[in-house]
Amino acid sequence: MKNEELGEFISIDGMSNDDAIIYLMRRYGEEIKRLVYTFVKNWQQAEDITQDVFVTLYTKLDTFRGDSAIRSWIYSIAINRSKDFLKSWSYRKLAFTDKFSNDQKDTAYSAEDGFINMSEDKLLYEAVLSLQIKYREVILLHYYKEFSIREICDLLSMNESTVKTRLSRARKLLQQKYVELGGER
The missing domain is CATH 1.10.1740.10 (RNA polymerase sigma factor, region 2, helix turn helix motif)
Structure with missing residues (x-):
């Protein structure tokens, strides 16, 4: 390996x-x-x-x-x-x-919740989590986990054009969600 x-x-x-x-x-x-x-x-x-x-x-x-x-x-x-x-x-x-x-x-927060609440990227995080799963997964795999388009195709058992289309739509939706939550354009 x-x-x-x-x-x-x-x-x-x-x-x-x-x-x-x-x-x-x-x-x-x-x-x-x-x-x-x-x-x-x-x-x-x-x-x-x-x-x-x-x-x-x-x-x-x-x-x-x-x-x-x-x-x-x-x-x-x-x-x-x-x-x-x-x-x-x-x-x-x-x-x-x-x-x-x-x-x-519940007022009790986990350590992860506390970190996320203090993070400067909270709005982006919330925007990503608010996306539908089919868009969220391609954003996370491509940008956060740095998988290539080809690797994402293999992981999700999809063809390349589907992954590219979802990634493009996900970017647009993410930008809209981010602005809706109070982020700057």
Whole structure:
């Protein structure tokens, strides 16, 4: 496996599944949790789904053929698990009950929430999270996670023109949302 940042090859072939999964969790755990959060918008659910992603990796590690970078494979699993969760009955039930409990806001914030609230980029963050998933995912993968158009095509199983179109529309929608939330043009 190639470490994209260092330009060197790291092999997990000689590692046991336990050692390989520990390495992958340390290397990609927080990154995957943040990615999942952008889909589900709930830190507890993001942590649960991230655990599920790494359990899946552990059980399927022997099936990784190396046709793509392992990072792409992990992202693909995380995106699919996030989308599955959003389609699930438990999510719909949670979203339904959250609408009724919004009047009684919880004043306890996680460390992540505190950081986001203090960040200068809060408006941009809110604008990105307000986009529909099909636009949000291409923005996040391209600009925040620095995947190429080709890699995004592979991750989302779409053709290149679809990804480019979604990215273009997402940029326009993001600009509109940002201005609506009080950002400057």
